[in-house]
Amino acid sequence: MADAPIAITGCTGRLGGRIARRLAARGIPLRLIARDAKRAPALPGAEVRVATYQDRDAMARALEGTQTALFVSATESPHRLEEHFAFIETAAAVGIETLVYTSFYGAAPDATFTFARDHWATEQKLREQRFASVMLRDNLYLDFLPMMVGEDDIIRGPAGNGRVAAVAQDDIADVATAVLLNPGAHRGQTYSLTGPQSLSFDDIAAVLSRRLGRSIRYYAESIDEAYRSRAKYRAEPWQVDAWVSTYTAVAEGELSDVTTDVERTSGHAPMGLDTLPLHSASSTSS
Template identity: 30%
Template structure:
């Protein structure tokens, strides 16, 4: 009998990639979205769509009924532990067998950023939830670079307040494929495991710029800026202040060397090396190129 997997955060980058990774595997996909307007994407990926909000515990039971596995992704924000708590409550009430939770790299009660501390609270709840559980803690997403695509396409430069930070960044597609591997394996195989997921090497943003330049066939330059300049840019684009504060805390931690780490977990789970930044750059080159420009991909 096929297992039913409920995907929370179903319109987001990681969950969308996970649904793609689970297509054709025989599982029954179910997606939780906040509003009917978000249903089209998951439905196109073969998911049965339920409307519910992790902010509202009363809206969740129908989506969880008859589910064996839950992919738990909570939105970044001060209510993240409450959102996770509501999902765990609904899962327990519905008799869910397993929860696979997306946490963050370095989640701990003494993490140098509020996101890591909030995720640590939810991780601890999962560890004591009474169901089978696995926690994934991915590093900085390569796909975050797509936020800089407008500047790169227009000026050939991008600015971050990361100084000379070196980060073991990972492609979201690898996170999704690791999550799919866990969900497709026997529920006991990964029970009680916490996996830190990284790319194959730590990179500076000067090295990132060089790889993007190779993919585009023209120079790309990283321009480090201070926290105030970055804050002004983000606020100017409508990013909520809580998120801006969180990103600033991450940037300071990364600039101090906190993110200079890699693991062999992706290899252990997937039996292959994780995608390199060069792979990401080649696959997404058109996103960073000026409109209408023909991209010639070069090897690096």
């Protein structure tokens, strides 16, 4: 099916929406899959189907007639893996040929960042299928770093002196677009996507101070302090564990290494915090 549309999940989010807009601008037919059709972007050459990962019948209908799909990880929840596995099994049942999955940097069963373990389990499930998969292991979103600054202009977290090679969502979108346009050249690959440099939180505070025109600093919390300072949000324990382990993964050095995968796949160097458009903030990569 030469003119088969590319299926795009997560199209209402910041990353999936970026990828969908890039593909639409190239005249690629798209199948946008969303929970709510009204929230899907209005793009030329795109049709919208309503489905959730766990609604296998609706998802099968949504994927019907497609060969390549972008699989954006589900919203953080205790049932995330169930959703992922249901979607993967549905994709396999309808004959998808390539799934491009937005994973997390350093995904492993013993990763410090709790959600990186879910991503590893999802990757393992993908590798068990007959179809091909491409793993895009995104480092922490560069776009998220400005949102770590508190109202008192302090970044608080138990990251110690660790460093993070955060990557911009625009660069991830460029990589995903390149892969989706030519999936045959990337099948079976795992790309670890980072920015151009590894920054400590003192470095991040210094760059943001310069760019925002005010004094921002980093306070290295202890782990106990981190849990206490986040108690005011009254979040579920699994969510607080994820928030805290974002920083402890940095402290352990698990997000520090810089790769060239963005440039190799997209054709351009990734942007750094000094050039990131600061209006493009978003939630954490997960």
